[in-house]
Amino acid sequence: MVRPANDSPLEVSCPQCAKRVPWLPESTYRPFCSKRCQLLDLGAWADESHRISGESAMDEADIETLLAQADKDAPLS
Numbered sequence: 001m002v003r004p005a006n007d008s009p010l011e012v013s014c015p016q017c018a019k020r021v022p023w024l025p026e027s028t029y030r031p032f033c034s035k036r037c038q039l040l041d042l043g044a045w046a047d048e049s050h051r052i053s054g055e056s057a058m059d060e061a062d063i064e065t066l067l068a069q070a071d072k073d074a075p076l077s
């Protein structure tokens with residue numbers, strides 16, 4: 001098998017904690033050092049995009065619309 005070149009070890013920095021991660025098939029979570037860092041990064045992204053796209057005024061209007069529809073669609077019996 002081909003061995004990695006000695007002069008350029010293939011490593012990346014974990015985007016979460018900056019730990020050096022070898023870029024190898026067995027580094028399952030590359031470029032992250034661990035599943036924990038991967039999840040933290042994904043969580044940060046999801047949280048950010050939610051804040052950017054989720055205008056609170058729209059959200060409240062949507063919720064009230066849904067609640068109004070639910071009242072009409074499912075009358076109490």
Ligand SMILES: [Zn+2]
Nearest residue numbers: 014017033037
């Ligand atoms: Zn990490």
